[in-house]
Amino acid sequence: MKTARVAYGGSIHEAIEWEGGLKLDDGRIVGEKEVTWLTPVEPRTVFALGLNYADHAAELAFDAPTEPLVFLKGPNTFIGHQAYTLRPAEVTYMHYECELAVIIGETARNVKREDAYKHIKGYSVANDYAIRDYLENYYRPNLRVKNRDTCTPMGPWMVDAKDVADPMNLKLTTHVNSKLVQEGTTADMIFDIPALIEYLSSFMTLSENDIILTGTPKGSVDTAVGDVVVTEVEGIGRLVNTIVGDEFFLN
Structure with missing residues (x-):
């Protein structure tokens, strides 16, 4: 459903x-x-993965991490389908990131990977924009890179976990103004979903509506005001978002 x-x-x-x-x-x-x-659920604690696709790490000239590279996102960043994302006038490079969002369904602590899927409520699509101007390095993402208001569209749907036969074999695509610019598959994650749940729950308790943004494949390029960005995960949904400038919110 x-x-x-x-x-x-x-x-x-x-x-x-x-x-x-x-x-x-x-x-x-x-x-x-x-x-x-x-957003299909009200986000609670949100974990975002950096460099979780080897091809994306390579295009940025970084070695693939040997353990999950995780940072947190505030709820203020989230907006829904068909909403508007602000590109501040002073920034020079802001790119999309198509990601599979994993929504936790029940309390999870010290979960073994073989039991991880039991703790998932469902899946959604997220577009985790990044403003590279403020990036110190990919192991220390500045708050201004990833925690901007309006910079994480999510939705439209949450698909029940039981209806997704293999979340580790889903195609991801991004189109900007109807042009295909990003394509990948969740099969190429460095740390798969069970590994991420096992890792996170080993040192903290996960709760219902916590969300894991599982990373993005290669193909992230700059966007401009007026761009219509469509991120899609096979079988999960098609998320539409439009880039706007400062004047949109000032008028």
């Missing part, structure tokens, strides 16, 4: 995919363009 969170008629609703539209939790049927899309 695909589920979503949307704002409609002044209220926030849980919704499911329904005959090309949405069925709200009160039974009303609405079109996808009639609602404001929110």
Whole structure:
């Protein structure tokens, strides 16, 4: 099942995919363009993986990490499907990152990799923009690189974990203005999903609606104001986002 969170008629609703539209939790049927899309769950603690695809590490001239390179993201960064991401006027390089988002479904502590999938609620699509101007190095990402307001679109859907037969064999693509610019597969992760859950839960407790952003393959290039960026994960969803400038939020 695909589920979503949307704002409609002044209220926030849980919704499911329904005959090309949405069925709200009160039974009303609405079109996808009639609602404001929110993230499919309210993010709690969010873990983001750096350099988790060997081809992406290579294109940045970095060695692949020998243990997961993880940093945290604040909830202020998250927006939904069809929303707008700010590219500040002073930055010179801001790129998208198509990622599979793993949503934790229950408390997890000291989980062994063979049990990891039992703790997953579902999967979604994330686009984890990075502003390279402020990057110290890929092992110390400055807060201004990855924790900007509006810089992490997520959605549209959460797909139930039981409906994803093999999350480690999904195609990822990014199109900018309808041009294919990024293509990869989750099979190329350096640290797979069970390894990440085992690693994180070995030293801290994971809770429901914690999210793991599992990294991005090669192909990240600069974006410009006006670009329409579509990140897609096979079987999970197609996430649409538009880059805007400072004047969009000032007007």
